[in-house]
Amino acid sequence: MPWDRNQMAERAAKELDDGMYVNLGIGIPTLVANYVGDKDITLQSENGMLGMGPFPIEGEEDPDLINAGKQTITELARTSYFDSAASFGMIRGGKIAAAILGAMEVSEKGDLANWMIPGKLVKGMGGAMDLVAGVGRVIVVMDHTSKHGESKVLKECTLPLTGKGVVDLIITNLCVLDVTHNGLHIVELADGVTREEVIAATEAKLV
């Protein structure tokens, strides 16, 4: 059985170590926060916050307290606030240990495309280009194939890039792929998924 969204998030959480400062993207990456367990993880929200807490209890929403997805959130005892230039200073400066992000396509060289489909509505890259260029480790969490069954793990990305050679690890519904200098290496398979099934669903070369 391929992993579902929550199982992918749970697997991604295993990549996080005690004491890490981490940035989680929108979608499945947001769910990773539910699986960090006892690990002391500080979540960054790139609009200017370290120590992001859960959604507020109904009635306690604060318009001055939102995450990068513009959702209302809460603060924790450890929380600090800062401006956007300082926020991206810590991202660009490599102080954030890891970013977990969604993707449209990833190449075997670690190129990432997740912000633009030519001919379709372009909303912008937000902070994604800064994150993938700056943080210590970039972990992509995404379905292995598109809705039409086409591989999202490619020899070369076809979409405009968010970053070149930036992805370190790919977690899909089928497997975990390590991006190495020699190419993509299968480090784990979802329960009941075979190596042959992964190879069949992958356009990129697996080593």
Added chain:
Amino acid sequence: MKKVYGTAAEALDGLLHDGMLIAAGGFGLCGIPELLLQAIRDAGTKDLTFASNNAGVDDFGIGILLQTKQVKKMISSYVGENAEFMRQYLSGELELEFNPQGTLAERMRAGGCGIPGFYTKTGVGTIIAEGKEHKDFDGETYILERGIVADLSIVKAWKADDTGNLVFRKTARNFNPPAAMCGRICVVEVEEIVPRGALDPDSIHLPGIYVHRIVQGDHEKRIEQRTVRKKEEA
């Protein structure tokens, strides 16, 4: 010199001209200078270029200046959530320059600090890097990005004293300090003006040297995505 003005319109008097570049603070609808934007709409200033992370929604924030077609160009990192923006952009009425979010913030900060350009890894190997100077430092490739100096900055803070020392609240700080820094003139709207000495000098987020005019007003502070959890989960 008196920095406190009675209304947003008075605070902007004599500062607006067609074709100007305005840097605006805010992230989404959080911490946006909503009163100054309304005053710019009422003033009818045209052909504006805005350096602002987002473009508001249809009826709030910069969106209200799109409805009146006062905006010529946006320099932003993300412009979803705004149907009128998309209509004007797709029909060619509105120019759009995408900047990565951190690059935009640093362009403002640098511009305000007298730094005309800086090198960054962000965007190397992407369409953002096209036409920009590339330079290697210690075996890594960087691109040159320019500092922004705006004709006018409009920002929102929580509290100010009458000398313009500012305190922001929670994530409403966001782009406000860098936007304030990069303007030749900076106008700030606040929820409360407090007497000199009421703010702890060690807790001031932006010193009054960056602030030229201040106006106090009532803010709607609209929430873009109201997300909550049930009490029993707490």
